[in-house]
Amino acid sequence: MSFKFCIAVLSILLSITTATAASVPHTVEEVRHIKSLLQKMIDVNLRYKEKFHDIISHSTLEQQTPHATIVMCSDSRIDMDILTDTPAGEMFVIRNIGNQLSTASGSVEYGVDHLKTQLLLVVGHSGCGAVKAAMQDYSSESEHLKAELNTLNINPKDSLNQNLVRNVNNQVSDAAKKFQEKMASGKVLIMGMIYDMHNDFGFGNGQLILVNINTLTDPKALRASEYTKGLKHLKIYGNRN
Numbered sequence: 001m002s003f004k005f006c007i008a009v010l011s012i013l014l015s016i017t018t019a020t021a022a023s024v025p026h027t028v029e030e031v032r033h034i035k036s037l038l039q040k041m042i043d044v045n046l047r048y049k050e051k052f053h054d055i056i057s058h059s060t061l062e063q064q065t066p067h068a069t070i071v072m073c074s075d076s077r078i079d080m081d082i083l084t085d086t087p088a089g090e091m092f093v094i095r096n097i098g099n100q101l102s103t104a105s106g107s108v109e110y111g112v113d114h115l116k117t118q119l120l121l122v123v124g125h126s127g128c129g130a131v132k133a134a135m136q137d138y139s140s141e142s143e144h145l146k147a148e149l150n151t152l153n154i155n156p157k158d159s160l161n162q163n164l165v166r167n168v169n170n171q172v173s174d175a176a177k178k179f180q181e182k183m184a185s186g187k188v189l190i191m192g193m194i195y196d197m198h199n200d201f202g203f204g205n206g207q208l209i210l211v212n213i214n215t216l217t218d219p220k221a222l223r224a225s226e227y228t229k230g231l232k233h234l235k236i237y238g239n240r241n
Helices: 003-023 028-050 058-062 102-114 129-134 143-149 160-178 180-184 219-224
Strands: 068-073 091-096 119-125 189-196 207-213
Touching: 068 102, 091 102, 102 119, 102 143, 102 160, 119 160, 129 143, 129 160, 160 180, 160 189, 160 207, 207 219
Parallel strands: 068 091, 068 119, 119 189
Antiparallel strands: 189 207
């Protein structure tokens, strides 16, 4: 066996070892943790698969006909159970940081224009990290992240709660401009709400709070709206009843 051949074999083995190491850039503990997460997902999916036909109707499989298009934050603490107890088919959900329309415009259009949902709902939430970030200097963030935070248009001098409501109102205003004709003709109703995980607004943990209907924000007007009149347990921003 020649010296050159030995060197070539060693080079190949070294490249294989290096490639293998590079493909697993985690410690043993990190790999174990990732595998446990994957196993949990697989197990949950298996249980879901076993009851799939009890949950999803044949008509839902064939065609989606959701009642609402929902724009909400990507925050992992927000559970869809805050809005629906129907597993699938009821809501067309778009999630991103700061529950914004600008970077999800096409998805929102699909829900309103193609799926023809009668309700477009923007849901902000207490303690939103995106709104917090937009209230500070975020110039060192990546260009993509800055582009999304730039759409929030908040006021750093105001409180976090004020900016959470302002952001929802801004998104509703953007949606109203985008779907002006549909809104004016009653083909779509645009609403804004806050999901209060932390009880920062004083109505209790987990409460949904109405802040806007078709750009209308006055609490008394919201309470008197034909869309809210007679609704039980409704909480409205700025109205303590």
